Amino acid sequence: xxxxxxxxxxxxxxxxxxxxxxxxxxxxxxxxxxxxxxxxxxxxxxxxxxxxxxxxxxxxxxxxxxxxxxxxxxxxxxxxxxxxxxxxxxxxxxxxxxxxxxxxxxxxxxxxxxxxxxxxxxxxxxxxxxxxxxxxxxxxxxxxxxxxxxxxxxxxxxxxxxxxxxxxxxxxxxxxxxxxxxxxxxxxxxxxxxxxxxxxxxxxxxxxxxxxxxxxxxxxxxxxxxxxxxxxxxxxxxxxxxxxxxxxxxxxxxxxxxxxxxxxxxxxxxxxxxxxxxxxxxxxxxxxxxxxxxxxxxxxxxxxxxxxxxxxxxxxxxxxxxxxxxxxxxxxxxxxxxxxxxxxxxxxxxxxxxxxxxxxxxxxxxxxxxxxxxxxxxxxxxxxxxxxxxxxxxxxxxxxxxxxxxxxxxxxxxxxxxxxxxxxxxxxxxxxxxxxxxxxxxxxxxxxxxxxxxxxxxxxxxxxxxxxxxxxxxxxxxxxx
Amino acid sequence: xxxxxxxxxxxxxxxxxxxxxxxxxxxxxxxxxxxxxxxxxxxxxxxxxxxxxxxxxxxxxxxxxxxxxxxxxxxxxxxxxxxxxxxxxxxxxxxx
Numbered sequence: 055x056x057x058x059x060x061x062x063x064x065x066x067x068x069x070x071x072x073x074x075x076x077x078x079x080x081x082x083x084x085x086x087x088x089x090x091x092x093x094x095x096x097x098x099x100x101x102x103x104x105x106x107x108x109x110x111x112x113x114x115x116x117x118x119x120x121x122x123x124x125x126x127x128x129x130x131x132x133x134x135x136x137x138x139x140x141x142x143x144x145x146x147x148x149x150x151x152x153x154x155x156x157x158x159x160x161x162x163x164x165x166x167x168x169x170x171x172x173x174x175x176x177x178x179x180x181x182x183x184x185x186x187x188x189x190x191x192x193x194x195x196x197x198x199x200x201x202x203x204x205x206x207x208x209x210x211x212x213x214x215x216x217x218x219x220x221x222x223x224x225x226x227x228x229x230x231x232x233x234x235x236x237x238x239x240x241x242x243x244x245x246x247x248x249x250x251x252x253x254x255x256x257x258x259x260x261x262x263x264x265x266x267x268x269x270x271x272x273x274x275x276x277x278x279x280x281x282x283x284x285x286x287x288x289x290x291x292x293x294x295x296x297x298x299x300x301x302x303x304x305x306x307x308x309x310x311x312x313x314x315x316x317x318x319x320x321x322x323x324x325x326x327x328x329x330x331x332x333x334x335x336x337x338x339x340x341x342x343x344x345x346x347x348x349x350x351x352x353x354x355x356x357x358x359x360x361x362x363x364x365x366x367x368x369x370x371x372x373x374x375x376x377x378x379x380x381x382x383x384x385x386x387x388x389x390x391x392x393x394x395x396x397x398x399x400x401x402x403x404x405x406x407x408x409x410x411x412x413x414x415x416x417x418x419x420x421x422x423x424x425x426x427x428x429x430x431x432x433x434x435x436x437x438x439x440x441x442x443x444x445x446x447x448x449x450x451x452x453x454x455x456x457x458x459x460x461x462x463x464x465x466x467x468x469x470x471x472x473x474x475x476x477x478x479x480x481x482x483x484x485x486x487x488x489x490x491x492x493x494x495x496x497x498x499x500x501x502x503x504x505x506x507x508x509x510x511x512x513x514x515x516x517x518x519x520x521x522x523x524x525x526x527x528x529x530x531x532x533x534x535x
Numbered sequence: 536x537x538x539x540x541x542x543x544x545x546x547x548x549x550x551x552x553x554x555x556x557x558x559x560x561x562x563x564x565x566x567x568x569x570x571x572x573x574x575x576x577x578x579x580x581x582x583x584x585x586x587x588x589x590x591x592x593x594x595x596x597x598x599x600x601x602x603x604x605x606x607x608x609x610x611x612x613x614x615x616x617x618x619x620x621x622x623x624x625x626x627x628x629x630x631x
Binding site for chain 1 (some may be wrong): 550558571577587
């Protein structure tokens with residue numbers, strides 16, 4: 055089974071919730087012991103891991119990122135500000151780090167590792183998904199800060215670390231309060247790929263296809279057609295899985311309907327690039343790696359999701375797979391198709407606008423200026439000539455590739471919106487359990503931040519103030535000169 | 536018939552079959568997989584340096600594959616066994 059960011063988040067939220075419950079019980083029994091120092095000792099790891107997740111996927115444009123204050127305080131904690139400010143920091147450092155919080159840090163680190171290589175979030179859908187992911191991570195930090203503070207109470211030498219953690223709690227609260235239903239998104243589908251899985255086949259196919267299509271020398275008609283043919287199969291597969299999940303009531307029906315429709319449009323858009331006009335030819339040698347990746351992809355789709363000559367019925371599909379995970383695989387697959395669509399369009403753009411690579415049947419040349427003796431002679435023997443610039447056949451190839459790219463982009467955005475989690479349980483205190491995620495409840499007794507700067511008016515501020523000018527009336531008498 | 540021309544015509548028919556399979560409104564998706572196998576076959580023709588010939592586009596997919604098979608029979612002396620076997624495998628799957 056493929057481990058995904060979503061599964062790790064489920065686990066880390068459950069662990070954080072259990073930690074909160076355990077510490078709450080201990081507080082009731084008034085038996086914290088050295089737990090406070092043990093938790094304090096592991097905070098740098100937790101902060102560093104959380105910061106790695108926050109930095110894993112860049113947000114573009116960067117000025118939309120409002121996590122600056124959280125990053126700042128996490129960075130300081132990660133650099134050891136808690137130990138440095140503790141009066142007996144050496145004692146805290148010598149204690150064994152709290153294993154429960156250590157597990158949280160470890161899982162956040164794993165999430166950061168899985169997100170390595172993700173492209174910057176540029177679209178609205180990606181930005182919303184990224185904000186959700188960051189809220190899920192910051193909620194963990196907030197929850198641990200919330201339960202850490204009581205552990206450090208009544209200890210004079212820990213006053214400064216307590217203030218730092220109060221700042222962490224205050225700065226993370228706004229993000230931790232984001233409702234769970236607004237946090238789900240495609241980044242939860244990012245997963246570690248296991249060999250011989252559909253995920254692995256998709257991943258290998260995407261890399262091999264993008265590589266060959268991006269190669270000026272290596273790209274061939276066969277590569278372009280096979281890429282389009284595989285995109286046809288993957289969009290059809292994703293549409294089938296999405297429709298099955300909708301029929302089984304596992305996804306929001308409206309969103310799934312929109313996604314299925316968008317996938318149908320993308321599928322239709324790939325038909326013409328896969329068919330390729332008979333009057334146009336592009337020579338080239340097949341890339342064995344690409345051929346193998348394409349065959350492996352088709353084999354895995356057939357083995358997993360087909361039965362005889364048809365797709366698996368939804369019920370059989372649900373028996374065989376966790377449909378949530380399968381839909382996640384499909385989302386990753388359609389994102390892969392998006393990457394391939396871009397490489398496919400760029401390759402055709404270069405070919406159609408450039409010279410000397412594409413061939414056209416001599417009888418199919420439409421521009422009179424290019425129907426010279428050589429072309430006529432070639433047409434008589436059903437031969438081929440190099441495609442002149444501006445031929446309608448070339449322009450049609452270009453337009454078809456652009457259309458496939460546009461439709462695929464729309465389809466993957468629609469499919470991303472089906473990424474939704476399931477409601478579960480609820481609790482009390484400053485934290486709430488909603489849809490398998492910790493959500494902070496707004497607190498009114500938030501302590502004033504120790505580092506808050508209260509800006510006072512600058513010297514001379516009043517002196518510079520001028521009386522407002524009343525419009526439409528007689529101007530007030532100005533200052534005497 | 537010139538054997539190279541026969542091979543070129545066979546490739547032209549395989550290309551026609553791809554167009555027909557891709558255009559088919561087939562909810563089962565089987566035609567997509569057949570189209571992909573035909574694309575593999577086209578690649579195999581390409582590996583042997585065959586230049587496609589234009590053919591009558593009016594045939595359906597099965598008829599195009601039959602015509603391609605006839606083309607290979609006509610060029611039997613120069614047809615690599617791998618090409619022949621691959622075409623017959625696609626025809627068998629399409630006829631199921």
